[in-house]
Amino acid sequence: MNPPAPEGHTPGPWPPPPGLLGVTRSQDSESVGLGWSQRFCISDQLTGDANATGPQITVAVDAAPLKIKAYFNDTADLPCLFTNSQNLSMSELVVFWQNQEASVLYELYLGKEKPDNVNRKYMGRTSFDWENWTLRLHNIQIKDQGSYQCFIHHKKPKGMVLIYQMNSDLSVLANFSQPEIIEISNITENLCRNLTCSSIQGYPEPKKMSFWLKTENSTTVYDGVMQKSQDNVTELYNVSISLSVSLPAVTSNMTIICVLQTEPMKTELFSSPFYIDPKVPPFQPPDYTVWIATAIPLTLAIGIPLILRYISCRRKKQQQPGVSNERGESVFVLPADCHFVATSQSAAF
Structure with missing residues (x-):
């Protein structure tokens, strides 16, 4: 995504065509401490003055986005790892973050916060860490996941010069509740124990949900059809699975555990064990009829x-x-x- 035209840019195409800039490129793996990156040597011709002969300014643009994970309703750190090797003052810089739709999250103009260009959905949700060049986005929602960019411009007498850009990809997670096994009260005519297992308020959609049936001599994994629903507002998932155990087939003590496999953490959540003793008949409500x-x-x-x-x-x-x-x-x-x-x-x- 091309960086937006900075404030103070004279009318004309943005970004300027490469032929106008006289750009030379070199690979520098230590430019910003994030692995492979590109450095652009851009002269003062960025202002449109073809006769300018000022010193060259190095622009670091990270080729690979930084992967960031944050939890639902928590805070995400969106870094802008600017080394400031020229010891520029905040009063000389324009710093801002935007999302993949070019909506501005935060702007620091010459050392002062400028909310005029901030999208209203980010109002009151950000704070800037001056020491670490990091923007903190609070009260993270599922819809906040996506790509973000930070831009740093040097304001000079003849205009604004882009000196740093960094890209980040934000993923949002929400922990599912511990799976819970509940026995349905009604018992079928063929003496079955009807169980259901559920887990709620998680993201992203889990990979699989299953029952583990353990006896003294064996363990059986039952992969049923996982029922799922997604909240229209929070976009969080609720999931469940059902199981019927035939009592005549149970000849020894059985332990049943419900297991939820989540994505992308590849973790497993376990329910509390549910026990079936074949010697103890299941509770049946009295027949008042x-x-x-x-x-x-x-x-x-x-x-x-x-x-x-x-x-x-x-x-x-x-x-x-x-x-x-x-x-x-x-x-x-x-x-x-x-x-x-x-x-x-x-x-x-």
């Missing part, structure tokens, strides 16, 4: 005769004349086969 089916007929068989008996006794009681006792209470004499007694207060005559 049997209880209900038994209770309803029993209630009807006992309750209906009692209700009918009570109604019959009430009718007989109403037909029997009452006898007043000394206190004016009417005593109702019920038939011998009814065991209900009722009294009522009556006025004395």
